[in-house]
Amino acid sequence: MRSILAVLLENEPGALSRVVGLFAQRNYNIESLTVAPTEDTTLSRLTLTTSGDQEKITQIMKQLDKLVEVVQVVDLCKAEHVERELLLIKVRAEGAARAEIKRSADVFRGQIVDVTAQTYTIQLVGPSAKLDAFVRAIDDSGVNATILEVVRSGVSGVGRGNHILAL
Amino acid sequence: MAEMLSGGDMLIRALQDEGVEYIFGYPGGSALHIYDAIFRQQKIEHILVRHEQAATHMADGYARSTGAPGVVLVTSGPGATNAITGIATAYMDSIPMVVISGQVPSDLIGTDAFQETDMVGISRPVVKHSFMVRDAAEIPGVVKKAFHIATTGRPGPVVIDVPKDTTDPSATYAYEYPENVNLRSYKPAFAGDMDQVNRVIAELLVAKRPVFYVGGGVIQADAETSLRALVRAVNAPVASTLMGLGAYPGSDSQSLGMLGMHGTYEANMAMHEADLILALGARFDDRVTNNPDKFSPRATIVHLDVDPASVDKIIRSDIALVGDAGWVLNALWDAYQARDAERDAAAREAQQQDIAKWWQQLEQWRSAHGLNHNLQPHEGQSILPQLAIQSLYRVTKGDAFVTSDVGQHQMFAAQYYHFDEPRRWINSGGLGTMGFGLPSAMGVQMGNPESVVACVTGEGSFMMNMQELSTCLQYGLPIKIINLNNQALGMVKQWQDMQYGGRHSQSTYSDSLPDFKTLVEAFGHVGIRVSDPLELDAAMTTAFAEENKNRLVFVDVWVDPNEHVYPMAIKGGAMNDMILSRPQEAAS
Ligand SMILES: Cc1ncc(C[n+]2csc(CCOP(=O)(O)OP(=O)(O)O)c2C)c(N)n1
Numbered sequence A: 001m002r003s004i005l006a007v008l009l010e011n012e013p014g015a016l017s018r019v020v021g022l023f024a025q026r027n028y029n030i031e032s033l034t035v036a037p038t039e040d041t042t043l044s045r046l047t048l049t050t051s052g053d054q055e056k057i058t059q060i061m062k063q064l065d066k067l068v069e070v071v072q073v074v075d076l077c078k079a080e081h082v083e084r085e086l087l088l089i090k091v092r093a094e095g096a097a098r099a100e101i102k103r104s105a106d107v108f109r110g111q112i113v114d115v116t117a118q119t120y121t122i123q124l125v126g127p128s129a130k131l132d133a134f135v136r137a138i139d140d141s142g143v144n145a146t147i148l149e150v151v152r153s154g155v156s157g158v159g160r161g162n163h164i165l166a167l
Numbered sequence B: 001m002a003e004m005l006s007g008g009d010m011l012i013r014a015l016q017d018e019g020v021e022y023i024f025g026y027p028g029g030s031a032l033h034i035y036d037a038i039f040r041q042q043k044i045e046h047i048l049v050r051h052e053q054a055a056t057h058m059a060d061g062y063a064r065s066t067g068a069p070g071v072v073l074v075t076s077g078p079g080a081t082n083a084i085t086g087i088a089t090a091y092m093d094s095i096p097m098v099v100i101s102g103q104v105p106s107d108l109i110g111t112d113a114f115q116e117t118d119m120v121g122i123s124r125p126v127v128k129h130s131f132m133v134r135d136a137a138e139i140p141g142v143v144k145k146a147f148h149i150a151t152t153g154r155p156g157p158v159v160i161d162v163p164k165d166t167t168d169p170s171a172t173y174a175y176e177y178p179e180n181v182n183l184r185s186y187k188p189a190f191a192g193d194m195d196q197v198n199r200v201i202a203e204l205l206v207a208k209r210p211v212f213y214v215g216g217g218v219i220q221a222d223a224e225t226s227l228r229a230l231v232r233a234v235n236a237p238v239a240s241t242l243m244g245l246g247a248y249p250g251s252d253s254q255s256l257g258m259l260g261m262h263g264t265y266e267a268n269m270a271m272h273e274a275d276l277i278l279a280l281g282a283r284f285d286d287r288v289t290n291n292p293d294k295f296s297p298r299a300t301i302v303h304l305d306v307d308p309a310s311v312d313k314i315i316r317s318d319i320a321l322v323g324d325a326g327w328v329l330n331a332l333w334d335a336y337q338a339r340d341a342e343r344d345a346a347a348r349e350a351q352q353q354d355i356a357k358w359w360q361q362l363e364q365w366r367s368a369h370g371l372n373h374n375l376q377p378h379e380g381q382s383i384l385p386q387l388a389i390q391s392l393y394r395v396t397k398g399d400a401f402v403t404s405d406v407g408q409h410q411m412f413a414a415q416y417y418h419f420d421e422p423r424r425w426i427n428s429g430g431l432g433t434m435g436f437g438l439p440s441a442m443g444v445q446m447g448n449p450e451s452v453v454a455c456v457t458g459e460g461s462f463m464m465n466m467q468e469l470s471t472c473l474q475y476g477l478p479i480k481i482i483n484l485n486n487q488a489l490g491m492v493k494q495w496q497d498m499q500y501g502g503r504h505s506q507s508t509y510s511d512s513l514p515d516f517k518t519l520v521e522a523f524g525h526v527g528i529r530v531s532d533p534l535e536l537d538a539a540m541t542t543a544f545a546e547e548n549k550n551r552l553v554f555v556d557v558w559v560d561p562n563e564h565v566y567p568m569a570i571k572g573g574a575m576n577d578m579i580l581s582r583p584q585e586a587a588s
């Protein structure tokens, strides 16, 4: 089972390394991790995707909560939430492939953000699964579209409506 | 008007304001401003060890025996790395400790400067928390927070890494020690949940085969009074973890002794057959449960722990009690009395009969395969290690602080010395650190100057920190060291006997052992050697005699090198799967 954990963390030097260290030390896996300061500059917000059964996720959350600098932890998947990830993908686009790639980007509502004679760079925002699907679509498109680079931001998430994670 | 102090002076003053009696430490370049601050004050005594690992174990022994946090001071680089084993030892057993490490000046951090090491990074997995001082002005606040974190909730070691420039004597600051700490991100549980408490009592009032499974958390929380009252009122048996010995009196008939890998037959059987297990300040360690999938198949499990992450980590509990063990045990005891008074006499009578039946079963186990605490010496044979512990127990009248190292001797001490009071049995349970025994005994003796302190060690463990004999002379620490000398890394050898066809790979060294008697004499102490069982009691008596009251005495007890520790859990089995004797071992 995949979980998206949102963590409010004291914005202090070393705090992030404790979170990352915890995962290594206890053999939990991190699929993606994003972190940035919040509007309250004393706090960072971290979104982390991991997987495991319910017991494992609960244990991960408790261990996170135990870190002195962690203020709050929630599993966004426990309630309605919005999940977004940013993808930048650079593909070799020549000849007939150019039109085909552009069509795929349009279908997925991607934007071409950089163009050269040989390449397109496409930006796509959405849930991770949609990004996966788009990368697969390009890869399998049959036309001669070589993927040159894939950059993903990792997941950010927020609870819907009144599910608010703040102090 | 606040006093103007340098960073180094503020650090020491803050420790004074925390009520620190002793700093266990070792100087070096990055810590020299701090050492100068120590020189210019009288309130705190600094104990100069011979190796930084020993400083951490001393602070640890001091903390375990007194309940107050231990304080360590080391320099950067090798001083800091030498402290790591002791920090990890304290971490695994949740011992409150504050470790101050010198660090290279802030502007050199990250340059691979002389004696630079990333102490915050290296210690991170084995500390409860750590701080790097960024600015001298924050020193009093950091010290306050460090002690608060180390001593509250589930206690543990906290590191404060102090770059040398922040202790510079030429810059001064207005010193003020904060009265309170408020950390929005750190609010350890204290009070428990009364609904859960009441659910436990409801179970306890109808249990037919209850067992109290008691761990170090009860000792840490000083919760023994309500524990004892409750155990006696219920007439329940108590099985103790290695860390929990002494929470309930070991010599009391309701005590089944230690449980787990080398626990007593009756304790492990009781756990397996129980219908209600109250796990109190214990964490279902793998050395206790054996195979968790086969753990106590019929019991309702109640788990009390101050650390929510311990609950449901290994064994899923039916009723969780998260909170301070003292608070929760008081609540349990109060609720028990109230509910017991309300129930009708017939119900009480019925339960008493069930529990009396349970005791028949327990006594049957105990008499069939319990430990023999009345061993006799036999002429012409070697000394049994168990006999040596029995002798120690009798000579000290069960009233000593006993520290231990790691190995067979540790298990024999845990099995054969009955601890009637908490904080008397001091050993490295979680990390299993050889070399812990002597320095921790030193810390115990510093914290309890009038008490008798014995260290039960093995020759292997003793040699890991024996340089501290010199520190003992310097501070006049009259520890009694009982060295169960089996001329081998006995516990390793036992496993090799049992699991590797008797191939003693790198576990013996009998032809190269020092003569311990002359060794300790060279350090200025008293050495005794005994190998005849008929002379054992006399040797032990001499060690603890009035004439040696102020001397460190080392008793080198040559014990039977072939003895194994039994019972021993059968790997992968349930708690009731044990090897009880050598014939059984040979047959299996
Ligand atoms: C620092 C450290 N290294 C290795 C071990 C593994 N170990 C556990 S018991 C033991 C043998 C201990 O020998 P000794 O102190 O003589 O005790 P005995 O078992 O012989 O009573 C060893 C090597 C350990 N626990 N700690």
Ligand SMILES: [Mg+2]
Residues within 6 Å of the ligand: B407, B458, B459, B460, B484, B485, B486, B487, B488, B489, B490
């Ligand atoms: Mg030995």
